[in-house]
Amino acid sequence: MVKYEKFVADNGLRVLVHEDKTTPLVALNLLYDVGSKDEDPGVTGLAHLFEHLMFSGTENIPDFDTPLQLAGGENNAFTNTDITNYYITVPKDNIETAFWLEADRMNEINLSDKNIKIQKNVVTEEYKQRYLNQPYGDAMLILRKLSYAVHPYRWPTIGADIAHVRDAGKKTITDFYYSHYAPNNAILCLSGNITLDESKRLVDKWFGKIPRRAVNKRELPLEPPQTGAKRKTVNRNVPATALYKAWHGERRDSKFFPVLDMLTDILAGGDSGYLQNILVRDKKLFSNANIYVTAELEPGQLIFSGKLLPGVDLNEADDAVNEIISQLSTTPPSDYDIEKVKNRYEASNALGLTNILNKAMDLCLFELMGDANLINKEVDRYRAISKEDVVDASRKYLNSDNCSTLVYLNSVKKR
């Protein structure tokens, strides 16, 4: 049971406090309700570029990192399709330094031409390092584009094309800040050795004077249901043929989401999922095979990926995957399998709650989904799922009309 308190500041900043006196630290997590789904299709990658620029300093604090290092703290951030999340962990005596830093860059940042140019270069190198400089690195770039027709999930957080980041003008970048970075578009969580009263005092002192801003109203295009299988084959210098599949799924806050999560765990959880047992161990078609849900706040996806063993026929491998999936659409998993994935979920949930920063991130994300207390309800939600739910979900979501397949073939001919 994670105990927490919630209050809302006058400027709309939502605040959650989880006190844990056993740690000498406090984690401060600040979630902004902005991700790559909020980007203009012609200027993608901006949310992520912005995450970098948030570390470039302000007029008031030109160097973000140094004061935090002086305070013995550590920080980082990530951007995904839905949110931009900043976090700091610091010894409890210096928590005010974390408040000062986050409030200051929520108030104003320094978008100098030099900072913008440098961070564009850094992001370009990040793009190369993550997506181009390793085999299959561009799989999610291709798969998103293939499977989504209109929804902004069709581009990854790094951007549809790195040229968008390179060419983004200063005005576009500045506008993005003022229309998304605001107290009324953020959720703050303090987790660790700090009381509610102290949190209230510090939130008022540091964030209290930051004005509300006019946040862009979110109007995302609705992805129409997919009505036929899609397929794409790319030729690359890869060591093994690889098969990827994406099916459209559900929103993270949907009641069907835990069912889909359990479904993927039955297929690929731990080292005893159906994929591992059948595709890897018994039939020896794949060297590895996995499926997971993307856990996104708009309708997300189920993603299968597998690398074929040398000499295996692609069609045979593809058929074997489809057979496992179609079987799950007709025959329910055993009670044992259902109990297994529920136990697995309970254990991993408990482990996640041993860390103050994890708890802070989860509380913010659940609050964004509508209720921070979901953090305490997740295990019961999963426990309530039946094997019939799993079969229904397989039938509804894991069908071939709803599926996009991507194949990597080795373009280098062996002598």
Added chain:
Amino acid sequence: MTRTIFAQPPITACRLGKIPEPVCSQLDNSIPLYIFNFGNEEVIQIDFTFDAGFTKSNFPLIPSITNLMLVEGTNKRAAHQFNETVDFYGIELNLFCTGDKAGVSISCLNKYLDKAIELVHEMLFSPLFGENELDTVIGKQRNGYLVSREVMANLSKEKLFSTIFGENHPYGKNIELTDFKDVNTGQLKQFHTNNYIPNNLYIVVSGQVPTVLVPLLNSFFGKLPYSISTENSIVPTLPTPTSSRIHVEKGNAVQTSIKIGSLTIDKKEKDYPGLKVVNTILGGYFGSRLMKNLREEKGFTYGIGSGIYSFQLAGVKVISTEVNQANTTEAIDEILKEIHLLSIKPVEQKELEIVRNYMLGTIVRSLDGPFALAANFKSLYEFGLDNLFMYKMEEKIKSIGPDEIMSLVNTYYKIDGLTIVTAGKE
């Protein structure tokens, strides 16, 4: 908005305080047992660590595949049954095999502790080593190996290690594709029999520990015969450090990976804490000289870092980054320039203050909670050290001055002793 609202709050210097010590005991057959008993959740982690790393074999795949095969079936359960049971109880199994050590770390809900211990006992002391299972593991590892051939950071690291340790040293020996063909179950069984033995084992427990734990451990592990090990580590002589510049060509690379390094002292040595401070200034944190120069000022890279790592037989220091191919030469020049600068110009108090506080904060964070304490304990225990090392480190971080730093750089960062490796497109 008035500026005064955003005036900097005062900063309190970090203190390490008293580090919690484990409860030390032994199982009935004298297997060492260390317990960190605290935590808010009803979960527990147990590490089983053997002297069964790469130093115990002439063939690098033998220790690692032996370790991976531990979960591929036991005398009681076939591979899929074993993993099925592990997963059913929500037990997390993490196998590890490093230069010196190998074993398994498990975590589970307390209510399934008895099952977890039974399963670990089975996998550690009666694994199957079946031919069919070996095929599966080899297939997966071979594929992973082929993928890793396309990652420049792997190629540069391997070349660096084989150069500074020598190609026949367990830390420097590289795996070849043909090696996968040669692995057979006989070798694995032999390696297991010789190295996964009670007298090579120590156990560390952390989390919310129930009273049944020690009796449970004793009933499964405390009766195993405890004898003196006959197996020795392979200790080849290390090559004399020389300066070299090596390129690994990979025509399709988008970026070039740079690794610069050499042998250095390990954490048992007196100068180690000071060297750790030097490393942090150079490239050990986000505000380091290398990050400031190559990322924040020049935009050459997404990241650059330097680290010092201790193994049982030697220590090593490595600077690592990936850059746009066109910037390779300039990036190397800048790295060497930063090292040189540290050797001739005293570090200013302001920068040193940042590094002191950053390092102390890092240590405080690294000791937060039972699992973190267990990890820290292991990293000391394996070198015959204890928390005295942590207190000495704290003392050095607080007291080191610019002159000592310069002298350490001149002793341990001789540029003509560094090996420079690049991997990518020439």
